[in-house]
Amino acid sequence: MNRRNTVVDPAGGPAPSGRPRRLTARMKLTLTYALFVVVAGAFSLVMVYLAMRFVPYYPLADVNPQAAAIATRPDILQALAKASGIVLLLLALIGLVAGWLIAGRVLRPLQDITRAARRAAHGSLDHRIGLTGPRDEFTELSDTFDDMLTRLQRSFDAQQRFAANASHELRTPLAVSRTMLDVAVADPEGQDYRRLVSRLRETNQRGIDITDALLQLSALDHTPPAMEPLDLADTARGAVDTVREEARTRNIALVADTRPAPVTGNDVLLRQLTLNLLHNAVRHNLPTGGSLSLTTGPDPARPGRALLTVSNTGPPLSDTVDRLTEPFLRGSGRLAEQDSTRRGHGLGLAIVASIVRAHHADLALTPNPGGGLTVRVSLPGAA
Structure with missing residues (x-):
């Protein structure tokens, strides 16, 4: 039976050891460098040996019989072979030492990335590698990893805010309902039960609406919708007709310019998208005398695409508008309007x-410079 042990990683922190042990990347690079040096040295020595062996040989005669004997070519080749062995041994030692040092220097950025990855695996997403120097494979990997950590941190922060806000939003209707019921139980004779039932129904409906919206968000993120060719202008006109009465009661001038805009999409979802934009533009408008415009048509900046634009007047937006797409973040602040x-x-x-x-x-x-918001949705055109 295999047993999974835990060892300490050189980059810091425990590392699983379930995989079989093998040479480290630094050792592999070291052996590669040493082998290359030895092979290159051996090739050079072989060339020298062959040159000495096959060059023309002219025997030398000693004119002085009492002088020391002159080395012959076999003697020279034998001495060269012995010297070559020593040189190759020295080259192997030099290749190992130099390869170890060079490999450590080359792989040092990878160790920094490993440490950052291990910290991220333990939940610390605020650490960044931040490698400096010229652009190469390691700096590209470092920048990509830092960008991934930034996106993960932003995503986790958004999820935490979503969980906290969702809990608050779902708890509020329940708390309000319980308070009204507690008051009714404490003073049953002094209650207007028709009004109490109406308020309970309104509070319950709000909880249902929040739950439905959360389910819709979950379904959109996991289930691809069915697509078909359609005209975005027709979808937009239907949404405008739905919102027109609410805009009239709020004294908001609604102008629609729906030119043909063929797209490939889901009619139900695109209608919901347009309705949400229009409702948002109506409910976050000026108290009186506001305006709202909707346009559809080809995207002038991107040929082959369709553009839906919804623009409204309203209070100035000081916060980053990109955060408005976060769940439960309202343009006028965290608290809901008093008007239901x-x-x-x-x-x-x-x-x-x-x-x-x-x-x-x-x-x-x-x-918008004078207040309010302009939303543009650019969709792929119909195939």
Whole structure:
């Protein structure tokens, strides 16, 4: 039976040892460098040996019989062979030492990346590698890893905010309902039960709306919608007709310019996207005398795509508008409107962003100089 032990990684922290042991990358590079040096040296010595062996040989005669004997070519070749062995041994030692040092220097950025990855695996996402120096494979890997950590940290922070806000939003209707019921139990004779039932129904409906929106968000992120060719202008006109009465009661001038915009998409989801944008534009407008415009048509900046634009007047937006697509973040702040007809659950633009991702479209939110917001959705045109 295999047993999984735990060892200490050189980069710091425990490392699983379930895999079979093998040479480290530094040792492999060291042996490679040493082998290359030895092979190169051996090749050079062999060339010298062959040159000495096959060059023309002219025997030398000693004119002085009492002088020391002159070395012959066999003697020279034998001495060269012995010297070659010593040289190859020295080259192997030099290759091992130099290869070990060079490999350590080359792999040092990889060790920094390993340490950062291990810290990230233990939940620390605020650490960045930040390799400096010229652009190479390691700096590209480091920059990519740092960018991944930034995205992960942003995603985890958004998830934490989502969990906290969702808990708060779902708890609020339940707490309100319990308070009204406790008051009714404490003073049953002094209650207007018709009004109590109406308020309980309104509070319960709000909880249902939040739950439905959360389910819709989850479904959009995991289930690809069915696509078909359609005209975005027709979808937009239907959404405008739905919102027109609410805009009239709020004294908001609604102008629609729906030119043909053929796209490939899901009609139900695109209608929901348009409705959410229109409701958001109506409910976050000026108290009186506001305006709202919707346009559809070809995207002038990107041929072959369709563009949906919704723009409204309203209070100036000081915060980063890109965060408005986060769940439960309202343009006017964290608290809901006191007027139940203006109250939203903070999921409208989050659902819009999910529908945009499902259609492989682009979403751009731009604050207007005089206040309000302009939302542009660029969708792929019909194939």
